[in-house]
Amino acid sequence: MTPDPQRPTGDTEFIPDLPERLAGLAREGASAVVATVVSRRAPVSAQVGDKALIHADGRMEGFVGGACSREIVRRQALLALQGGQARLVRIVPGAAPDAEHAFAERVTVPMNCASEGESEVFLEPLLPPRLLIVVGRTPVARAIAAHA
Template sequence: MSNGAVEGIGVLERAVELTKAGISFVMATVVWRQGPSSGQRGSRAIVTADGAIYGWIGGACAEPVLIREAKAVLRDGEAKLIWLGQDSDFLGLHIPEGVVTIPISCQSDGALQIFIEPVKV
């Protein structure tokens, strides 16, 4: 699934390559994290329509969710903000309009918010 961790400019270079090749993709960016999580604020990844990932946004719990949500964003053409966390992370909170909460069951108990935007060419 993943092509491995690639930092900053490598993801952006890949985005340029895909755009020049006429291949649509999704850019995912970690905008918030809580607790122990392998995803770091500012981490980015590209997801293509076939589910290939270039870059890093988090580990084994986040990656399959990102692929599923990225495919939907690419299909629908609308960006979304997803919040991945434990069920208890969402209890009693006011979730802003438009934020999609997705319970995950990672042993780390960490949480991530990932902005996913389509880049259609």
């Protein structure tokens, strides 16, 4: 099998110790997206509860469906990461596609493969915590620091 030049290297089908991996990413301050299959209608290869981890560079670990679903989820995960908010992605054969933008909470994407099945995948971006620097000793600065 020849490697696909569009597909980042390092993709795997299984995520050993997902909670530990997520903790490690948080410690490193790295961004990623956890994708979880939340519903399906056969025939699709993914099962409810299947998970994938999509890194900011597009590398993907885990399984959320076959080649067509996988690339849809990868693209949508990177958009969710860009927008910084969770989204639900419906992958449906013959559906009219929603406009792609980073802040959509729910999108429908057409399945372009021969499969007659459909699935929904929840995408949850994991972002490093934001840093707030308060300068000054005024009452406003103290209130902001206390609130933060």
